[in-house]
Structure formats: structure tokens, C-alpha cells
Amino acid sequence: MKYLITGTAGFIGFHLAKKLLxxxxEVIGIDNINDYYDINLKYARLENTGIDKYKIKANHPIQSTIYPSYKFIKMDLSEKEALMEIFKQEGIDVVVNLAAQAGVRYSLINPDAYIEANITGFLNILEACRAYPVKHLVYASSSSVYGANTQMPFSTSDNVDHPLSLYAASKKxxxxxxxxxxxxxxxxxTGLRFFTVYGPWGRPDMALFLFIEAISKGEPIQVFNHGKMKRDFTYVGDIVEGIVRVSDRPPVGNKxxxxxxxxxxxxxxxxxxxNIGNSSPVELMDYIGALEKALGKTAVKEMLPLQPGDVPATYADVTDLMRDTGYKPSTPVEQGVANFVSWYNEYYGK
Incomplete structure (x- = not known):
């Protein structure tokens, strides 16, 4: 199968590309390598899959030196004509759209970025799939779409008309x-509502990254909602396994x-x-505890109120995903956090 994956310099896209390769x-990767967070980490992910960062230039395909069936193109999804040309030339079977402007809190600061990347960019993907038909389009949604919903676990049969951030609204x-x-x-x-993905090569704006950096420096970590948060933390390996299973099963319509x-x-x-999650919510304080154990250090905690746009709890009902694909998350938080710490220490030479 020939896959087009957008966001292959990103956290999940990087892991997915490796899994499929x-x-x-065969994989064609696209990413605009924006500076929302450290671009050196994005380049390091690409180099891990054999893409020479010194050869990267806009709209120019780069062949992997590790995977003969992988090539990468630096481009923005807002470049509709360039995107259409890729679809025209390549004969793509499956598209997995993971490129997006992420982050709930950042959407309060820079809303325009979410419209360009998450709305206009996604429209261009849809138009390309219309002009050059594919077997399946899989795209990233988010648990954030549940917004003001409080009934747990979150089900895809629930109404999701009350988002609490522009990021969530863009995913809806x-x-x-x-x-x-x-x-x-x-x-x-097929839309996949991701639930708090974490693991090696993760995003620096995510809680685990922020926590480990603060603890390593002896600085306090910011614990929102006074620690009374629950998240359906999901290990990236489990997420990628789910994406692959879904991509192999295009929907045919519910009779x-x-x-x-x-x-x-x-x-x-x-x-x-x-929904694609662990289906086993973890208290934020327990998550921090797993990190403290892996680091062998105790965090200094600064207790703060719930932030605008945040929700106090997430919990994924993955019954239909398990039924339809056999998906079953298997990585406990303690192991996932330990894997992240091991990668972090190696990557940053700690």
C-alpha cells in the first residue's frame, strides 16, 4: 500500500511512518516543520527515519537513506496546487492526516493558526482525495471535542456540540x-479522537515533557486544577497500532x-x-508519581486552578474500536513513562 502521511516530522506521524515502513x-511524508515547538526535535525525528535535514527544501522530495520506500516533502497543506500535484503523480492508496496546529492553550493566543492549518489545510486534503480518489482517508480528531460533556466514559454516540476551545472546535x-x-x-x-498521547519523541508542550524539564532543573511543576485531573493517558505505541488497524479497514456505511x-x-x-485511547483514566498525581519513580526524584508542586479551555477529566469508550479492529491498548502508564524517561535521558544526554 502507498500511504501519504501528513505531519511526519511530528510526534505521532514519525512513529506511524516507521511502523508502516x-x-x-510505501510512505510519502509531508510536514511544514513549523516552529510551534523546537524544530531541532522535528529534524531529529526525520533523521531517525533517514531524511538528511541538510537536503530539505520546500516542495522538494527527499529520499530516505534507511527506508527505500520512504520519501519526505517539506510543504504546507495550505499550498493546494503543490498538494494536488503529489496526489496526481503518486497514486496514493491511503491518506493519514496528522498535520495540525495542536494545543488547547495556544489556541487562545493565536487562533488564526488553527483556521489555516486545521480548517483550510484539511479542506485541501479533502479536495485532493476528491480529485484523485483514495481507498481511505484517516484523520486526527481529538478528545477535546467532548468539551463540556461530563458523562463518562466519552462515547462517539454522544453529542459534541459544546467545545471549550477553538482547537476543539476546529477538530469537530x-x-x-x-x-x-x-x-x-x-x-x-475515519476520524480518530486521540486521548492524551505520550511517549518517546513526544511534544515539548505536553505535560510529561514540561514536568521532566522542571524536575531536572529543581524547579516546581505546575499542577492544574489542584491535581484533581484525570486523563486517559495513551502510549504512542498503542495509538500507532490502532491507527494502522483502522487504516486497513475503510468504512462502508452503517446500514x-x-x-x-x-x-x-x-x-x-x-x-x-x-475514540482511540487507553480506556483507563489515571489521576494526574499518579502520573506525576510514575515520573518521579522513573527519575528517582520528587517534584516540587505548584498547585494552580483549572486553565481556560481545559477539562477536568477524559475517559475514552473504545468498545467499537476494539470490536471492529481488535485494538487493545497494552502499555501501563508506569512502563510508558519509564520508556519516555529513558528516551529523554538518551536524547538530551542526561
Whole structure:
């Protein structure tokens, strides 16, 4: 199979590309390598997959020196003509769109970035899939779409019309846009609502990264909602396994879907939305405890209120994903955090 993966210099995209390449698939990677966080980490991920950072230039394919079936192109999804040309030339089977402007709190500061990357960029992906049909479009949504919902666990059959940040609203918009194209143009689309992904090569703006840097420097860590937070922390290896399983199974439409009692997670069209998480929420203080154990250090904690846009708890119902694909997360938080600490110490030479 030939995959187009957007966001391959990113955390999940990097791991997914390696997984697919190791099983023998062909991968075309796209990333604009923006400076939302340390670009050196993004270049290091690319170099780990055999992409020479010194050869990278805009809209110029770079062949991997490790994987003969991998090439990388630096480009922005807002460049519609360049994107269309890739689809025209390559004969892509499956698209996995992971490129996005991430971050709940940053969306309060720079909302324009979310419209360009998450709305316009995704529209261009949909248009390319329309012009040059693919077998399946898989795209990243987020647990943030559940917003003000408080009933646990979060289910894809729940209404998600009350987002609490522009980031969440942009991800909800992606689901709506995908359904429209599935309906109008019969493009099989699957949205994946990720739940707090962590692990080696993770994003520096995520809690685990911020915590380990502060603890290493002897500085206090910021613990929001006074530690009364629960998150469905999901190890990146489990996430990638789920993405691969989903990508191999394009939706065909739910024959039992009823417009009088519509299920938000499926459709008569070839459209599906899944939660992809650990389905086992962990108290924030226990997560910090696992990090302290792995580091052999105790954190100084600065207790703070809940931040605007944040939710106090997340909990994924992954019943349908397990039923349809056999997905079953297998990495406990203690092991996942230890794996992250081991990578962090090696990468930063600690």
C-alpha cells in the first residue's frame, strides 16, 4: 500500500511512518516543520527515519537513506496546487492526516493558526482525495471535542456540540467536513479522537515533557486544577497500532443508521469516528508519581486552578474500536513513562 502521511516530522506521524515502513508499506511524508515547538526535535525525528535535514527544501522530495520506500516533502497543506500535484503523480492508496496546529492553550493566543492549518489545510486534503480518489482517508480528531460533556466514559454516540476551545472546535469541524465529503463524493473517511498521547519523541508542550524539564532543573511543576485531573493517558505505541488497524479497514456505511435517531459516530455514508485511547483514566498525581519513580526524584508542586479551555477529566469508550479492529491498548502508564524517561535521558544526554 502507498500511504501519504501528513505531519511526519511530528510526534505521532514519525512513529506511524516507521511502523508502516517496517511492515513493508510505501510512505510519502509531508510536514511544514513549523516552529510551534523546537524544530531541532522535528529534524531529529526525520533523521531517525533517514531524511538528511541538510537536503530539505520546500516542495522538494527527499529520499530516505534507511527506508527505500520512504520519501519526505517539506510543504504546507495550505499550498493546494503543490498538494494536488503529489496526489496526481503518486497514486496514493491511503491518506493519514496528522498535520495540525495542536494545543488547547495556544489556541487562545493565536487562533488564526488553527483556521489555516486545521480548517483550510484539511479542506485541501479533502479536495485532493476528491480529485484523485483514495481507498481511505484517516484523520486526527481529538478528545477535546467532548468539551463540556461530563458523562463518562466519552462515547462517539454522544453529542459534541459544546467545545471549550477553538482547537476543539476546529477538530469537530474536521469531522463535519469529512462527513460532507463522504456523503457527496463517497470518500471513505475515519476520524480518530486521540486521548492524551505520550511517549518517546513526544511534544515539548505536553505535560510529561514540561514536568521532566522542571524536575531536572529543581524547579516546581505546575499542577492544574489542584491535581484533581484525570486523563486517559495513551502510549504512542498503542495509538500507532490502532491507527494502522483502522487504516486497513475503510468504512462502508452503517446500514442500520437512522436519520430519526442519528448516531453521531457513524453514517449511511462511508464515514466513521472512533475514540482511540487507553480506556483507563489515571489521576494526574499518579502520573506525576510514575515520573518521579522513573527519575528517582520528587517534584516540587505548584498547585494552580483549572486553565481556560481545559477539562477536568477524559475517559475514552473504545468498545467499537476494539470490536471492529481488535485494538487493545497494552502499555501501563508506569512502563510508558519509564520508556519516555529513558528516551529523554538518551536524547538530551542526561
Amino acid at each position: 517496517d511492515r513493508g508499506d 469541524s474536521n469531522e463535519l467536513m469529512a462527513h460532507t465529503y463522504s456523503h457527496l463524493f463517497k470518500i471513505p473517511t 442500520e443508521w437512522d436519520g430519526n435517531n442519528p448516531d453521531p459516530g457513524s453514517s449511511y455514508a462511508p464515514y466513521k469516528v472512533y
